[in-house]
């Protein structure tokens with residue numbers, strides 16, 4: 001089934017010059033970019049994005065991290081896009097992420113794990129509304 005999901009390249013990924021590499025992998029999988037922008041995220045947007053983690057000890061740190069530099073927000077569309085993208089990004093903790101995944105290939109620590117991707121279709125719809133209120137292209 002065709003789905004659209006949200007990918008964020010976090011400030012660490014932008015800083016490491018991984019915009020092209022991550023986007024290349026997504027396009028190579030025949031997933032389509034239907035939204036794309038480089039932005040300094042508003043703190044309120046990031047807090048809303050991570051609302052499910054508000055009570056967790058890492059909440060402040062992860063919000064600070066997302067606000068520490070530019071992020072790339074992408075809307076990605078394709079068959080089973082939500083699961084396909086999650087698998088391509090790898091486990092949250094890069095030490096548990098398989099080689100061949102973005103986190104398994106390029107990251108070493110959980111607090112600098114380079115990307116976000118929506119966890120399920122409901123989260124994707126909510127997050128796309130938050131990061132792309134203007135809508136996507138296709």
Ligand code: CDP
Pocket residue numbers: 053058062091092110111112113115116117119
């Ligand atoms: O990003 P993902 O959906 O894989 O993981 P999450 O459990 O939804 O956590 C969101 C983000 O919080 C992670 O990607 C990490 O950047 C951060 N985090 C952290 O710094 N320390 C943890 N123990 C758990 C998450």
Ligand code: MG
Pocket residue numbers: 119
């Ligand atoms: Mg998550």
